[in-house]
Amino acid sequence: MPRTAVLFVERATPATLTDFKDSLANVLLSVEDGWSMEFRTYRTQIKNYPGDSSAKLMYSLNFSFERELSVMVKGQTALLLSSDAAAGALSADPRVQRLVDSDCSTGFPESFDNLLSSKLSNMWEQRQVLRGDAGESFRTMGYLVRCINVFSSTGFKGLAIQVEQDAGDDEAQLQDRIDEVKELLRGISITEFKVSSDRLTSSATKHSPNDYLCNLAHQYVRVMES
Structure with missing residues (x-):
């Protein structure tokens, strides 16, 4: 399972990439x-x-x-969701069939973002979309x-850089990778950026395959919302 880090350059231009x-x-x-x-x-x-203002926020990536x-x-918790229709198609489970028969379900998975906007809009309001x-x-x-220019509906937001070290490397080696990327940024006169290699406390000791994507999403939240 690779270790990751995310750097975000807010004071950038699309040409910085x-x-x-x-x-x-x-x-x-x-x-x-x-x-x-x-x-x-x-x-x-x-x-x-x-909770405080940060406790009232939730993110999807x-x-x-x-x-x-x-x-x-949400906070120090991440939930990995699948939208694989083949895996979630109508099954022989009678409970699923009863939900379909009562028009409570189609029998196929629905993205959680759609669920929030259609079924839970009285509880959660979408505030921003970055792409x-x-x-x-x-x-x-x-x-x-990996590097990508990030935009909102109002325009350019910044440059995101994702570092994925090879599986088996340790924390010290990841820091070396981050330092190399920082040096490359300084070489193009970029000195202000946010960095996160934080790992979720809820998954710090589990080492499951899901940790990689959950920790990566947490890192994006840290640099783009802090």
């Missing part, structure tokens, strides 16, 4: 597949909801390189770098 890509030329081994992402922010509409999966993040398209991926020695 090209500059950063050029700075990778000396360490580049290969160019990998393109990718995209979607980041949604929700705020509870429940009055007297316990979708990555094209994990096309059938999405992640919901990145035409992202690029680069294989370097020992790790993968």
Whole structure:
């Protein structure tokens, strides 16, 4: 399971991605597949909801390189959800059939974002959608770098850079990778950026395959919402 980190350059321009890509030329081994992402922010509409302002927020993230999966993040908890219709198609389970017969279900999975907007809109209001398209991926020695320009409905928001180190590397090696990317950014005169390699406390000791995507989503929340 790879370890990850996310860097976010808010004071960037769309051309910063090209500059950063050029700075990778000396360490580049290969160019990998393109990718995209979607980041949604929700705020509870429940009055007297316990906790501070951050407790009232929830996030959903979708990555094209994990096309059938999405992640919901709330505080230190992440929930991995599947939208694989083949896996969730109408089954022989009589409970599912009863829900279908009573018009409570189609028998097929529905994205959680759709569920929030259609069934739970009185509890959670969508506040913002950030999208990145035409992202690029680069294989370097020992790790993968993904970078993408992120936009909202009002325009450009910044450059997101995702670092994925090879499975088996330890925390110290991940920090070395992050430091290398920081140095590349400084080489193109980018000195202000946010970084997160944080891992969810709820998954810190489990080491399940789901940890990778949940921790990655948590890192995006940390750098784009803090």
